[in-house]
Amino acid sequence: MAHSAARARLGSLRSQLVRWLLIPLTLLVAVDAVSVYYNALEVADLAYDRSLLASTRALAERVSIVDGHVTADVPYVALDSFETDTLGRIYYKVTGLNGELVSGYGDLPPVPADVKRSEAYPALVRFYQADYHNQPIRIAALLQPVYDDSMRGIALIQVGETMDARNGMTRKILFDTLWRQGTLVSVAALLVWFAVRFVLRPVMQLREEVESRAPTDLSGFDTALVHKEMRPLVLAMNGYMERLQALINGQRRFIADASHQLRTPLTVLKTQAELTLRELRRERLDQNELRDLVEGMARTTDSTVHLANRLLTLARAEHGAAEGGMAPVSLTDAVRQVALELSQQAVARGIELAFEGDGDIRIDGNALLLHELMVNLLDNAIRYTPERGRITLRVRTASEPGRPTGALLEIEDNGPGIPEAERGRVFEPFYRAGATQHINPSGTGLGLSIVREIAAMHHAEVSLDQPVRNSGLVVRIEFPGVIEVRL
Numbered sequence: 001m002a003h004s005a006a007r008a009r010l011g012s013l014r015s016q017l018v019r020w021l022l023i024p025l026t027l028l029v030a031v032d033a034v035s036v037y038y039n040a041l042e043v044a045d046l047a048y049d050r051s052l053l054a055s056t057r058a059l060a061e062r063v064s065i066v067d068g069h070v071t072a073d074v075p076y077v078a079l080d081s082f083e084t085d086t087l088g089r090i091y092y093k094v095t096g097l098n099g100e101l102v103s104g105y106g107d108l109p110p111v112p113a114d115v116k117r118s119e120a121y122p123a124l125v126r127f128y129q130a131d132y133h134n135q136p137i138r139i140a141a142l143l144q145p146v147y148d149d150s151m152r153g154i155a156l157i158q159v160g161e162t163m164d165a166r167n168g169m170t171r172k173i174l175f176d177t178l179w180r181q182g183t184l185v186s187v188a189a190l191l192v193w194f195a196v197r198f199v200l201r202p203v204m205q206l207r208e209e210v211e212s213r214a215p216t217d218l219s220g221f222d223t224a225l226v227h228k229e230m231r232p233l234v235l236a237m238n239g240y241m242e243r244l245q246a247l248i249n250g251q252r253r254f255i256a257d258a259s260h261q262l263r264t265p266l267t268v269l270k271t272q273a274e275l276t277l278r279e280l281r282r283e284r285l286d287q288n289e290l291r292d293l294v295e296g297m298a299r300t301t302d303s304t305v306h307l308a309n310r311l312l313t314l315a316r317a318e319h320g321a322a323e324g325g326m327a328p329v330s331l332t333d334a335v336r337q338v339a340l341e342l343s344q345q346a347v348a349r350g351i352e353l354a355f356e357g358d359g360d361i362r363i364d365g366n367a368l369l370l371h372e373l374m375v376n377l378l379d380n381a382i383r384y385t386p387e388r389g390r391i392t393l394r395v396r397t398a399s400e401p402g403r404p405t406g407a408l409l410e411i412e413d414n415g416p417g418i419p420e421a422e423r424g425r426v427f428e429p430f431y432r433a434g435a436t437q438h439i440n441p442s443g444t445g446l447g448l449s450i451v452r453e454i455a456a457m458h459h460a461e462v463s464l465d466q467p468v469r470n471s472g473l474v475v476r477i478e479f480p481g482v483i484e485v486r487l
């Protein structure tokens with residue numbers, strides 16, 4: 001359920017890439033459009049204010065003092081150009097030295113007290129906005145010095161214009177900006193779409209190659225066909241297919257080995273059963289002969305059952321199909337339990353079992369498979385140790401100064417041992433050392449294979465050696481970590 005929900009949330013890689021590229025790009029373009037718009041408005045205001053100041057200065061040049069009075073000589077043509085404009089309407093007002101109206105519109109809004117002089121121009125001018133006749137206007141107020149031989153002072157010249165021209169330019173700037181930015185986003189979206197399709201083409205080709213492969217083709221994919229960022233995924237796929245191929249090969253090998261090994265005892269068992277039935281039909285068997293045939297069938301059946309159990313244990317160890325997983329296990333208790341279970345076999349042959357331990361050593365492992373490992377080791381030791389021999393089980397820690405680094409399991413016997421030249425091969429399934437075949441002709445050759453597989457699952461190392469003081473064999477397994485040691 002969780003994986004299905006995750007797949008539903010993931011959706012299309014192409015769509016996600018397009019969204020992750022275009023949505024931030026659209027936001028950035030929108031922010032940039034707003035910034036460009038306000039910058040353009042500032043530039044437009046600066047240009048219109050300069051034009052408004054030029055009109056104010058042109059009017060100021062016509063202000064003078066005549067007969068002790070401030071006058072404004074505004075010709076009709078100039079007045080007409082001030083009063084009407086193709087882009088809006090213009091108003092003006094000239095105020096004398098004492099605040100009297102000299103010329104123009106007397107009700108033009110006065111200069112607010114909090115308006116500061118503009119620093120953008122070398123003139124005593126202030127700009128402000130006001131409402132005049134129910135429409136907004138922009139006004140430039142210029143202080144103009146006037147004088148003659150009899151008097152001097154400062155006249156105020158005000159020129160205002162409606163906002164129609166400014167608003168028209170604002171709309172034009174806004175539409176031009178939006179159009180350009182919208183075109184940019186559209187072109188970028190198209191380029192991103194084609195770029196994503198082009199970039200994802202190797203992934204699509206990889207998908208097609210996977211879909212077109214036969215179920216039995218588990219060869220690796222060429223990492224050079226995909227981008228560098230995709231190569232770890234392809235390498236992981238190749239590694240997975242290698243492990244899958246190894247698993248399939250192991251299953252094939254197991255089926256072939258099992259069929260080969262089981263065919264002989266089953267054939268013998270069938271032959272014994274047919275012989276018994278034939279002799280019974282002829283009524284030639286006495287009780288002793290019948291007992292011998294049935295005992296032979298029982299021995300063959302036991303051998304076959306033992307072989308089948310070993311094969312199943314090997315298959316479970318190879319494929320990791322153990323129940324329960326990993327958990328803290330007392331290695332010491334497990335060895336003692338196996339020794340107790342197989343003690344009857346040892347006693348029957350007069351073999352002495354000894355145990356040596358450093359305390360209760362606990363490791364992280366699978367209790368079921370560890371039990372199988374120890375049963376195989378001790379069973380082999382009992383089978384190949386001569387009567388009245390000795391088997392020693394040891395559990396101790398491998399340590400560095402101040403701390404344990406691992407756990408050691410050793411099983412030492414005084415049997416025939418394994419020649420050094422054959423110690424590497426005895427871990428192969430069904431291989432049996434020459435020195436042991438005459439001692440136990442019915443052996444399966446699977447015991448050490450099972451031990452090796454189970455040890456590998458626990459990341460442990462298995463080694464074979466000869467005892468220091470006598471002949472025989474020491475099987476040593478070193479587990480990499482210790483959870484706890486109880487003395």
